[in-house]
Amino acid sequence: MLNEEQRFLFDTLGYIIIPDLLSADQVAEMQSTLRAPTEDPLHWGKIWRDILDLPNLSPILEDLVGNPMLREARRVRDMADLPTYRLDHINVHTHVEKGYEGRPLHGGLPVAGSFKYHDGIFYNGLSVVSFELFDTHPNDGGFACIPGTHKANVALPEGWADMSERVHDCVARIAAKPGDAIIFTEALIHGSLPWSVDAPRRTVFYKFSPITVSWAADFFNPDDYRQYDDMDDRKLAVLEPPNARYPERSTEPEPR
Ligand SMILES: O=C(O)CCC(=O)C(=O)O
Known part of the structure; x- marks a missing residue:
């Protein structure tokens, strides 16, 4: 599970990096x-x-997206x-090469x-574990967010979302090396910075939801x-469609 420092950071910033x-x-x-x-x-x-149930990731997901009441009842x-959370969908970015314009800031409450x-x-909704497969130095591009906006009450000002020409000073550029995971809530306002170096960016996003909830239609x-x-x-359980995990459901992974 998250330690006290990581809990503080996730609550305050809306993301953490697990090196x-x-x-x-x-x-x-x-x-x-x-x-x-x-x-x-x-x-x-x-x-x-394997990523569906890594021993150093699953306890963190239980802490952030899991259901402690269901865990205790079981x-x-x-x-x-x-596991008392589910895999919602996977995104893999292989299109990010030098000159990529970035993806505008998005997310935030209550959109995503x-x-x-x-x-x-x-109590997190859709939450993301992002794995960089190559280095993303802060000024090369990569993940960006406005820390703390998972608790924001006011809409993002007009014109700030597009980062292709200008990145507002309050946007944090989050660097990661291969093997690090950036874990963030989709309630956080975030996006992709323009990519400016010859090396490609390859990023894998496993996105998790509470057991009864889905962002994806499939x-x-x-x-x-x-x-x-x-x-x-355990891995089969993470792949169950959204449901309350009541006994004897048709998708229950344990032998019936
Ligand atoms: O480029 C990134 O790391 C941001 C990805 C993103 O915007 C998302 O997964 O919703």
């Missing part, structure tokens, strides 16, 4: 199996499915410890995500992935 979340080998495996983003990345290789009933903190519990079907030996009940 070295992926090992050099895992990054190399992603770089070598990356394909056209039109295909389902979960069929590209084991690493793409514990009391001696049921399997399945939601954010609340109460009694020690985070859902994963756990049955499409049961054929892989590396899939287990």
Whole structure:
């Protein structure tokens, strides 16, 4: 789970960086199996499915997007410890080359995500884990956000969203090295800076939602992935469509 410093930073800023979340080998495996983003990345290789339940990521997602009440109810009933959040969709950016104009600032309440903190519990809507596969130095381009705007009450001023010509001083340029994960709520106002160097930018976004919620109109079907030996009940649970995880539902991963 997040430590106290990370909890403070996520609550205050709307994002955190987890250094070295992926090992050099895992990054190399992603770089070598990356394909056209039109295909389902979960069929590209084991690493793409491993990300569904990494031991150093899942507890953080439980903290940010999971459902502690459901987790406790399952514990009391001696049921399997399945993740209490779901994969909403995956985006893979392979189009970012020198000259890319960037993607305007977007997100924010209540358009894309939601954010609340109460009694020690985070209630996040759509939340993103972004993995850079190459270095993104702060002035080369990459992820940008206006820290704290996941709690903003006032709309983004006219003309600030487009970052192709001018980036307002309040926009933070967030650099990451391969293997780092940037975790942010879609309630945060964020976007992509213009990309200005010869090296490409390749970024993988796994986006998670609370179990009953979906941003995407299409859902994963756990049955499409049961054929892989590396899939287990926890990974299948992350791929369930939105539902309250009531017992004996048709998509329940545990043996019926
Ligand atoms: O380029 C980035 O890292 C930002 C991506 C983004 O805007 C998003 O995932 O919604």
